[in-house]
Amino acid sequence: MRITLVGSRHFGVTTLNMLREHSVSVVRVVVADADDRLAAAAKAAGIEVQVQANPKLVVASEIAPDTDLIITAHSHARIGKDALAAARLGGIGYHPSLLPRHRGKAAVEWTIKEGDPIAGGTIYHLADRMDAGAIAAQDWCFVKKGETARELWERALAPLGLKLLADVIDYAKVHKALPAKVQDEQFATSAPSLS
Template identity: 45%
Template sequence: MNVLLTGQKAFGAAVFEMLQRMGCTVCAVSAPALREDGVREDRLRAAAERAGVPWIHPGTLRPETVPAGTDLILAAHSHDFVGRRTRMATTYGAIGYHPSLLPRHRGRDAVRWTIHMKDPLAGGTVYWLSERMDGGDIAAQDYVFVAPGETVDSLWREKLFPLGLTLLERTVKDIAAGVIRREPQDETYATWEPSWERPPANRPELDLIGTLPSGTRVSRKAARS
């Protein structure tokens, strides 16, 4: 299966290695050129460069930049919005990993809000990207307990990072075998929290989406914070 991987940092690089281990062909990678320090090369970009995989600058992922024959777009710690026309340029569409039990904690800082709101449970969700940011059908999901004294970093590194790899591997294997799992999110339980001191996600196909998904509510706690 030919996969276009969009993402960044350690998680993106780990997913890149996972796809190669599975025998998938990573036909292109969309990742920042540099890390947040502006000096060192982004880990996913570096992994793609070492493997000779074509690089797409983030923010320029469009139907015309998707390589011919791409079966699936996979978003791994990506902050770019993958628009409908871009998804339609592939065989199956696009999936992404979100570090929460969707539809809870939609938004860019799900792990931080999980800790901030003192949730006893956290989790990860692989979902189908759609015109609703973080609102697409669920392909795979599992939970973890949030231990007393858990931090944003420990919850991500020790629990949600490895859970994401497990769920993504399972989903990619299913799709390659022709097994497509899609369960609509229950909007009754949906929450949306704002980014924590970061700019909103880039949405190059803004004409195809709304500001917030229909039926999605903003958490009252988030609004007061």
């Protein structure tokens, strides 16, 4: 399976490392910033790095030829329809909430702000609307009393994301397709930046 990884920062790097250990071929890494740590990790691993022309949008020409699946890991760029069409299975991302709850950039912060006793993570199909694509996999965890968003992310949600991504990739390798369950819009909430 040939993967184009779009992402940044620490979660991008840990996702790259998980993919490299998971019998898939990461053929290109796409980043918004050439100085990002994900770009450095990819170069060190001998993987081609593509810097986005527009940091808010990934286009088809930035996706590696013959890509089977696009995976996003801490990317705030929209993956254009043309880019999704360039990959045989389209694209998936990890969102640190139980979608459709807390759609948006600050999902973990809103989990804490709302006092949610349970958090979770979702692998979802990339779509036109942010965090609104079909669900490929989902799991949950408890939120500790007094836990900060960063503590929850590091303790539970980042590791959960890596596990769920690995599970979906394993499914795709066997079935040559991705699981998909449409999100129930009546439960959708937004999680805009708090700053």
